[in-house]
Amino acid sequence: MSTESAPTPAGPTTELPADRFMDREEGWLRFNQRVLELAEDEDIPLLERARFLAIFSSNLDEFFMVRVAGLKRRLATGLAVASSSGHRPRALLERISLFTHELMLRQAACFEDSVAPALRDAGIRIVRWGELDDDEREYLHGYFLRSVYPLVTPFAVDSAHPFPYISGRSLNLAVTVRDPLDERRMFARVKVPSSLPRFIEPGPRPGGRFVPVEDVIAAHLPQLFEGMQILEHHAFRVTRNADLEVDEDETDDLVTSLENELLRRRFGPLVRLEVEETISAEVLSILTEELGAEEEEIYRVPGPLNLAGLAQIADADRPELRFQPMVPVEPxxxxxxxxxxxxxxxxxxxxxxxxxxxxxxxxxxxxxxxxxxxxxxxxxxxxxxxxxxxxxxxxxxxxxxxxxxxxxxxxxxxxxxxxxxxxxxxxxxxxxxxxxxxxxxxxxxxxxxxxxxxxxxxxxxxxxxxxxxxxxxxxxxxxxxxxxxxxxxxxxxxxxxxxxxxxxxxKHYRRLLVAPAALREGLLQQISQEIENSLKGDPARIRIKVNSLVDEEIIDALYRASQAGVGVDLWVRGSCVLRAGVPGLSENIRVRSILGRFLEHSRIFVFANGWRPQVWIGSADLMPRNLDRRVEALVRISDPEQCRRLVGLMDLAMAATTSSWRLEPDGTWTRHTHGEDGLPLVDLQDSLRGDRHLRVVEGG
Structure with a gap:
């Protein structure tokens, strides 16, 4: 990739460095790391920490199903072109594997060493089968017969029974049994029905105790394999490519084609195999061979697997362990x-x-x-x-x-x-x-x-x-x-x-900027205008709030603005591939991320425009797909008071007194929750929740 970027109509034309972009995938993983840091934060209500662990797992599933799957597809089709960061798909997959292994072990440690003990102290216990008393086991025996046994199908693997298809995101048990008649060892798979809750309460009334559903099934394997000796059983989980490919130019009925493609989604290629760390080498070898998993695709973690199911625990009727309820107001x-x-x-x-x-x-x-x-x-x-x-x-x-x-x-x-x-x-x-x-x-x-x-x-x-x-x-x-x-x-x-x-x-509208026809062009023109105003000595500043910032042309324009002396404030919830605070490149760019009780989802664009601020809100993130392959719309805010309120919100997010993550020049994010005096910084969402003046943004 050339290091020369097309210069903006005004401003510096110096060469931009080749390493000015970070990996999009790594940027997304760092976002999910920030979610994990919320789960690790003991100042956050306990059940909300459990919910953040669940969100982390769900996010990671989607990351593998889409982003990792896309990289693997590029490799399989021979499109092994280096990304803007300079990494080819194979090297990028290796970096992703290392980082994700680290994050998943960190999540497991957060659950095992921090959240689970705190839940126990609060009277909420996730217990394994061996920790149950006789009455609880008796209840679960009945539960199994009524609600589980009719749904479960054991699949043996031998010359007459090929290895069964393992659907994406399903939880399974790999079981080894011995036939006492001839001492043969055999392998079987039992799928945990997706209709069952992730955790089961071992009693007719809520008691704050929960058992992983796979433990209940594992305890009844002798009934599923009657007359066999159960030698071992291990939980495992598969994630598959779930991206859809429909050629709209080649289909007469988009709905029917999409429905057919949805059926094929279940059979996408494997992208991740999760196993409990206690799995035996023999069973792991069988899974690896039958599923075609490579070493970098195997994730050994302490059980239980699929912590997305902690959302069920987070919904427990314990309001004192959750965020205080908020009643939205009517404007x-x-x-x-x-x-x-x-x-x-x-x-x-x-x-x-x-x-x-x-x-x-x-x-x-x-x-x-x-x-x-x-x-x-x-x-x-x-x-x-x-x-x-x-x-x-x-x-x-x-x-x-x-x-x-x-x-x-x-x-x-x-x-x-x-x-x-x-x-x-x-x-x-x-x-x-x-x-x-x-x-x-x-x-x-x-x-x-x-x-x-x-x-x-x-x-x-x-x-x-x-x-x-x-x-x-x-x-x-x-x-x-x-x-x-x-x-x-x-x-x-x-x-x-x-x-x-x-x-x-x-292409052109009155108060809307619409993609794909004119949104990219309109944003670049406004950035260029800020550069021109800065060089003339007029007020020049850019403030942007988006979910993701990965579009290279927009980022290069922001780099040019920084080099021209324009102050650039970026509030990015998720993936960001821009490098902030790099001398000579982006020392005038600050990037903040705010995560918390609510998912920051709005998109706001503010340009100083000399003495006539331009403020926009809308649906578009700064990604190639939003600017070039989607119909998006931004609307310009015309009421001066509404503009002031939105600018005030942006300034509050970027203030040194507001709690946030700050992007460092090396691509890492540093969380700032307390000031130099040791006192807590302002929580932006709490401020908005408690300050009607900030919330009611209306015309005068």
Whole structure:
């Protein structure tokens, strides 16, 4: 890769160093390491620490299913091109394996040495079969016969029984038995049914004791292999490639093709084999050979496996061991009259979960469905919940005779099946359902209600958000949403929906920046303007909040801005491949990460623009897929007070007095929770939770 980057229209044209990017995969693992550090933090409520351990495991599963799987696919197809960091796929896989082994052992130690003992002290015990008393074992014998035995199928492996297929993310027991008649040793596999809870309480009433489900099955192996001697049994787990490949140009029916591909997902190649560290060499050898696992793909960890199941423990009815409950408030602007008249009077910016999703976004669509003055609704859906009141509102609107157009992105990763089901339900109700744009994922968060108001005019009421229309995640995901009836926003959203449902090559909008046509270009132009302003001596500063920062062209532009003296503040939750604070390259760039009770999910872009700040919110992260292969939308905030509030939020996140992780020049992250005086730093989420002034971001 050349070290020469295309210069920005203004500013320095010095050569940028070849090692200016870090590995995207390593950046993501460092994000998950930060999640693990929350689990290790004894100042965090105990059940929340257990939940962070579960989140760490779930995150790691997805990382292997998608990122590691992608690297292995590149190797298999001969595309062993070096990444921007200079590492080829094979070397990168080795680095990932070393780092991930370290993280998984660290997670196991956190559970075994810290979280589990603290749970025991609090009266919550995860016990193994050998720790149960006679009454508990008797109860579990009955439980096994009633609820487990009908579901379990033992699979022998011999000349007549080939090694069974092991589905991805399933928990299994590898069992060795001996036939007492001829002393033959045989191998078998027992799958733990996915419908069973991860942990089982050994009694009819909640008692704070939990047994791993595999222990219950293992204790009853003699019933599954009657007449055989059980020699040994070990838990193991397989992770497989779960990325989907559908050629949209070659299929006449995208939904059917995707459903077929979802069936094949279960049979993807192995990318990880997890085994308990007590596994015998003989059994591990059988698994390795039959599954085709390489040494770097094998992860030996203390049991129990699949700590994602700790989410079940975290849900225990012990409120004193969790974060204090938070009741979202209703924005003051929406409590002072009719919802549509309020939005007609001024734009309203809401901040979830501090402000209620139910009384804002859900209410907006529910009222639209029931309002006889509403004639049409247009909506994008990327991810939504299983009992979505938003989908129900759209169905109610269609049943009432309103024109309802819904763009359902059926390629939303790991939600494909759910979205196909919702799409068919909407179609049956009479909604016009569109499945996105060929070759692109539709990721923008848009809703538009067309209403005939009392003045006789048709008016468009729009919602542009940073998060999904998902009531479940809206309680734990931090996001913004803008309600507007401004004509320029309505015209933009109308034009974008027309582009999504029909044929259009519209590029430029009034208050929207839309990918893939113009978002990259628009952001680069604004960065270039900051460089130019800095060189002229005008105010110049860039503040950006995203989930991921991996796009090389944008990063190079930010490096150029730093070299031109522009102060760059980046608030990045997840993967970041930019190197911060490197002399001569990025000494004017600061990167912070904040993780906690809520998942920081909103995207905010603030450019000083001389004396006329430009502030945007929207759906796009700074990744090639968002800028080039998705339909994304940012909306410009026009109200000065709303702009000041968003700038204030950015400044609070970057302040030295705020608790955060700070990215170091070598790519590591350092957590800062206490000041030099030893006192705790400000917790940003607690500040927002307790400060209505910061939460209510509305027009004056």
């Amino acid at each position: 003051r602007a929406l409590t002072m009259g009719d919802l549509f008249s309020t939005i007609r009077g001024r734009e309203v910016l809401v901040h979830h979960p501090y402000e209620s999703f139910a009384t804002t976004t859900e209410r907006f669509l529910a009222m639209a469905a029931a309002d006889p003055a509403v004639v049409a609704i247009k909506q994008t859906l990327y991810r939504t919940s299983g009992d979505s009141p938003i989908v129900e509102a759209l169905i109610e609107a269609a049943n009432a005779g309103k024109e309802v157009v819904v763009l359902v992105e059926i390629k939303a990763r790991f939600d494909e099946q759910n979205n196909i089901q919702w799409a068919r339900k909407l179609e049956l109700a009479g909604c016009h359902v569109v499945y996105g744009v060929v070759g692109l994922k539709t990721h923008c968060k848009l809703s538009m209600v067309i209403r005939k108001d009392d003045d006789g005019l048709l008016r468009r009421y729009c919602h542009v958000g940073t998060g999904n229309y998902n009531p479940s995640t809206a309680r734990i995901y931090e996001d913004f949403g803008l309600f507007s009836s401004e004509p320029e926003v309505g015209e933009d959203v109308s034009d974008l929906f027309n582009s999504l449902t029909g044929f259009s090559r519209k």
